[in-house]
Amino acid sequence: xxxxxxxxxxxxxxxxxxxxxxxxxxxxxxxxxxxxxxxxxxxxxxxxxxxxxxxxxxxxxxxxxxxxxxxxxxxxxxxxxxxxxxxxxxxxxxxxxxxxxxxxxxxxxxxxxxxxxxxxxxxxxxxxxxxxxxxxxxxxxxxxxxxxxxxxxxxxxxxxxxxxxxxxxxxxxxxxxxxxxxxxxxxxxxxxxxxxxxxxxxxxxxxxxxxxxxxxxxxxxxxxxxxxxxxxxxxxxxxxxxxxxxxxxxxxxxxxxxxxxxxxxxxxxxxxxxxxxxxxxxxxxxxxxxxxxxxxxxxxxxxxxxxxxxxxxxxxxxxxxxxxxxxxxxxxxxxxxxxxxxxxxxxxxxxxxxxxxxxxxxxxxxxxxxxxxxxxxxxxxxxxxxxxxxxxxxxxxxxxxxxxxx
Ligand SMILES: Cc1cc2nc3c(=O)[nH]c(=O)nc-3n(C[C@H](O)[C@H](O)[C@H](O)COP(=O)(O)O)c2cc1C
Numbered sequence: 584x585x586x587x588x589x590x591x592x593x594x595x596x597x598x599x600x601x602x603x604x605x606x607x608x609x610x611x612x613x614x615x616x617x618x619x620x621x622x623x624x625x626x627x628x629x630x631x632x633x634x635x636x637x638x639x640x641x642x643x644x645x646x647x648x649x650x651x652x653x654x655x656x657x658x659x660x661x662x663x664x665x666x667x668x669x670x671x672x673x674x675x676x677x678x679x680x681x682x683x684x685x686x687x688x689x690x691x692x693x694x695x696x697x698x699x700x701x702x703x704x705x706x707x708x709x710x711x712x713x714x715x716x717x718x719x720x721x722x723x724x725x726x727x728x729x730x731x732x733x734x735x736x737x738x739x740x741x742x743x744x745x746x747x748x749x750x751x752x753x754x755x756x757x758x759x760x761x762x763x764x765x766x767x768x769x770x771x772x773x774x775x776x777x778x779x780x781x782x783x784x785x786x787x788x789x790x791x792x793x794x795x796x797x798x799x800x801x802x803x804x805x806x807x808x809x810x811x812x813x814x815x816x817x818x819x820x821x822x823x824x825x826x827x828x829x830x831x832x833x834x835x836x837x838x839x840x841x842x843x844x845x846x847x848x849x850x851x852x853x854x855x856x857x858x859x860x861x862x863x864x865x866x867x868x869x870x871x872x873x874x875x876x877x878x879x880x881x882x883x884x885x886x887x888x889x890x891x892x893x894x895x896x897x898x899x900x901x902x903x904x905x906x907x908x909x910x911x912x913x914x915x916x917x918x919x920x921x922x923x924x925x926x927x928x929x930x931x932x933x934x935x936x937x938x939x940x941x942x943x944x945x946x947x948x949x950x951x952x953x954x955x956x957x958x959x960x961x962x963x964x965x966x967x968x969x970x971x972x973x974x975x976x977x978x979x980x981x982x983x984x985x986x987x988x989x
Contacts, residue, residue: 589663703748817831
């Protein structure tokens with residue numbers, strides 16, 4: 584809840600400015616007071632009237648307004664907030680923040696603020712990936728500014744890639760975790776999440792791997808951390824950044840992953856999202872296998888340790904709640920129910936990884952559709968972004984753990 588919390592929302596001149604209206608609505612629903620600064624660019628995309636209507640407050644736009652300065656003043660505007668949020672944060676605003684520019688009301692209030700600042704970037708993928716923007720984001724983070732998103736997916740400009748404003752649900756969850764009351768139900772508890780693929784060496788240059796991107800597991804680790812759990816993420820090789828609120832341990836093979844998981848115990852909840860290779864080559868060659876050394880080599884495979892089963896087995900170290908993932912391409916629910924029984928875990932998230940009607944696969948995608956399977960129930964969750972599924976799952980885990988404790 585955000586009751587009695589005040590947020591100063593700076594709305595920049597990006598195509599996603601209209602989504603700031605939804606953000607205001609959601610923050611108000613949580614009980615927050617929301618005061619807004621609309622940049623000159625922002626006012627090209629949405630009107631001050633809509634912002635005022637939703638926030639129920641006067642909207643500030645002009646640094647040199649005699650009345651605003653007399654009534655409120657840019658210093659008070661920034662000081663009366665518990666948090667300053669810039670959404671959408673344009674490439675331009677972030678560059679000016681890094682440089683300490685204060686040539687309009689938004690940048691002046693940011694410079695005058697003594698409160699935490701959160702930026703939610705949104706822009707075209709090329710703008711986002713430019714070294715200058717990446718340098719600016721790194722500089723803002725080094726200055727202690729919290730950066731949420733952007734998400735990847737299809738962009739307003741018709742291109743694909745990173746640059747979408749983070750999900751409003753996620754922004755609200757991050758704001759609530761930062762300044763909300765009663766928002767950290769997992770505080771004092773420990774969580775372990777495995778994510779990504781494992782790589783099993785064939786020889787020094789080749790390996791067996793799989794298509795797991797790690798995105799769903801990373802989002803779950805971040806969501807558990809946001810709710811206050813001390814979270815360890817044991818990750819196979821991925822291209823992803825370390826999520827917020829999480830300690831990451833990097834591993835390569837299934838056996839490395841098991842060792843890191845055992846090191847992280849005891850924990851209250853374990854969520855096994857990693858796509859652990861079922862098999863590995865029995866004896867990896869010590870030097871590169873040459874193509875011209877005769878017939879193609881036969882790969883003799885042996886079974887890898889079963890990390891989910893190991894965590895689920897009764898022992899003093901067994902987490903209170905063990906959640907597994909089942910990636911299936913057919914008979915999803917039946918296969919997942921069989922996995923729940925055979926592994927001894929408490930819940931299974933069944934994940935349909937067969938290509939959809941458009942031929943797109945779940946691996947690497949930003950959305951997922953899952954079933955939550957427990958000993959006595961099967962729930963079909965509607966398709967949603969992986970961050971939204973992660974947040975919902977983290978709340979379900981918090982409900983289950985606090986119910987057990989209560
Ligand atoms: C149609 C249109 C869409 C734009 N969308 C974005 C955007 O999504 N993100 C961004 O960083 N800049 C975007 N820009 C550029 C900004 O509007 C421009 O840099 C402006 O100076 C930003 O002002 P501000 O940072 O003070 O809000 C867009 C410009 C136009 C004309």
